[in-house]
Amino acid sequence: MAHELGIRAKIIRGGQIQKVCIAIDKGRISEVGADINCDKVMHFDDYLAMPGGVDIHTHMREPGLTHKENFYSGTKSAAFGGTTTVMDMPNTVPATDSASAIREKLELVGENANVDFGLFGQLSDVDEIEKMAPLAIGFKLFMSETTSAGAAASPPEILLNSRHISGRVVTVHAEDPSHFSAEECTDLHRHNLIRNMKAESEAVRRILSIETPAKLNLAHLTTRECAEMAQKRKSSFEITPHHILLDDAMNLGPFGKVNPPLRKKQVAEKLFEIAKTGRAIIASDHAPHTLQDKSGGFSVSPSGMPGVETRIPLLLAMAEKNLLKHQAVQDMCCQLPADLFGLRKGRIQQGYDADMAFYDLQNVVKIEARMLHSKCGWTPFEGYDAIFPAGVMLRGSMIIRGGQLILEKTGMNLKAV
Ligand code: DOR
Numbered sequence: 400m401a402h403e404l405g406i407r408a409k410i411i412r413g414g415q416i417q418k419v420c421i422a423i424d425k426g427r428i429s430e431v432g433a434d435i436n437c438d439k440v441m442h443f444d445d446y447l448a449m450p451g452g453v454d455i456h457t458h459m460r461e462p463g464l465t466h467k468e469n470f471y472s473g474t475k476s477a478a479f480g481g482t483t484t485v486m487d488m489p490n491t492v493p494a495t496d497s498a499s500a501i502r503e504k505l506e507l508v509g510e511n512a513n514v515d516f517g518l519f520g521q522l523s524d525v526d527e528i529e530k531m532a533p534l535a536i537g538f539k540l541f542m543s544e545t546t547s548a549g550a551a552a553s554p555p556e557i558l559l560n561s562r563h564i565s566g567r568v569v570t571v572h573a574e575d576p577s578h579f580s581a582e583e584c585t586d587l588h589r590h591n592l593i594r595n596m597k598a599e600s601e602a603v604r605r606i607l608s609i610e611t612p613a614k615l616n617l618a619h620l621t622t623r624e625c626a627e628m629a630q631k632r633k634s635s636f637e638i639t640p641h642h643i644l645l646d647d648a649m650n651l652g653p654f655g656k657v658n659p660p661l662r663k664k665q666v667a668e669k670l671f672e673i674a675k676t677g678r679a680i681i682a683s684d685h686a687p688h689t690l691q692d693k694s695g696g697f698s699v700s701p702s703g704m705p706g707v708e709t710r711i712p713l714l715l716a717m718a719e720k721n722l723l724k725h726q727a728v729q730d731m732c733c734q735l736p737a738d739l740f741g742l743r744k745g746r747i748q749q750g751y752d753a754d755m756a757f758y759d760l761q762n763v764v765k766i767e768a769r770m771l772h773s774k775c776g777w778t779p780f781e782g783y784d785a786i787f788p789a790g791v792m793l794r795g796s797m798i799i800r801g802g803q804l805i806l807e808k809t810g811m812n813l814k815a816v
Pocket residue numbers: 458490545546572656657658659686687701702703704
């Protein structure tokens with residue numbers, strides 16, 4: 400029997416780039432081989448097919464902050480960056496910290512997603528954990544205040560002991576405010592001194608010392624030392640593109656203000672060594688704020704920067720310069736994050752969802768904010784080299800072709816499948 404659809408493209412396998420045919424039936428990959436009998440064939444022969452990216456840390460801002468982003472715009476931005484699965488963080492307004500808040504969010508956003516998604520529940524009330532468990536893709540624990548998120552009401556020890564999070568992902572924002580200094584925050588260098596590396600490493604140490612039945616995942620680690628602590632305890636962890644590419648001496652002003660802060664150049668370079676090993680999850684921490692939000696002076700500017708659309712394109716351009724391996728980019732942006740949540744995504748392999756993005760590796764462009772699709776209208780990576788996908792497929796259907804979103808709002812809530 401012939402397969403419904405075949406795609407001729409190059410893929411990365413075992414560290415090599417190979418030409419293959421990818422057969423697809425009913426939205427899933429049914430076979431990958433040299434020559435396969437298919438009813439219809441799509442030719443991406445000279446393109447690299449990567450699994451659709453999985454970005455496990457984004458802030459899509461709905462409800463309550465939709466002047467910054469909404470589910471439609473944020474997931475469209477993801478798709479144009481080759482990412483077909485996003486996880487949405489709970490520091491919306493109101494916070495997504497109860498079963499009813501998750502249901503209400505889903506009601507609002509469920510029909511507007513351009514890529515598949517999961518919703519995080521915020522850990523703050525022990526009694527809500529059991530009720531959120533069937534609805535949330537994972538849980539978020541904030542150890543310090545940050546944009547629209549109060550610190551957890553109960554201490555992390557209590558929250559992480561709940562049996563209702565057994566085997567579930569708990570992503571931790573690890574910064575310990577008792578180590579913050581009280582200076583006025585006037586520039587990036589000071590922001591780094593205030594929310595310093597000790598505040599981060601002490602929080603990481605504390606979290607990793609807690610016995611918990613959950614799968615701990617440490618968000619946006621900024622130092623090699625913290626990453627190594629996590630590795631030692633076999634905890635997964637995320638690294639962001641901004642913490643490896645940007646630093647506190649850059650002339651970004653409020654646009655570089657983010658929590659945890661951009662560190663010194665040498666620290667970022669050492670963190671990049673971890674990324675080169677391919678044994679980390681790269682997540683964007685896409686946290687859009689409008690140009691206006693960022694224009695009221697450094698000390699009052701909200702922290703956070705967009706990144707869902709530039710995550711894979713930036714890394715692929717770096718791979719083309721031999722700064723890291725294509726295989727590492729694929730592992731860190733697709734496979735490892737999908738595996739953490741047990742999703743049938745993130746690989747070009749039989750049985751997995753046919754989520755893919757097709758890249759012309761010769762087509763390196765300079766990032767400009769006007770090319771991007773987030774509502775926020777700016778990027779900290781202006782002028783950086785990037786390789787954007789020429790086409791994107793979600794569960795067997797092309798959603799982007801010829802620079803256009805040709806099929807919209809077909810994203811599904813992964814908790815519901
Ligand atoms: O800089 C940040 N911005 N860090 C966070 O933890 C939250 C995020 C946001 O939501 O803006």
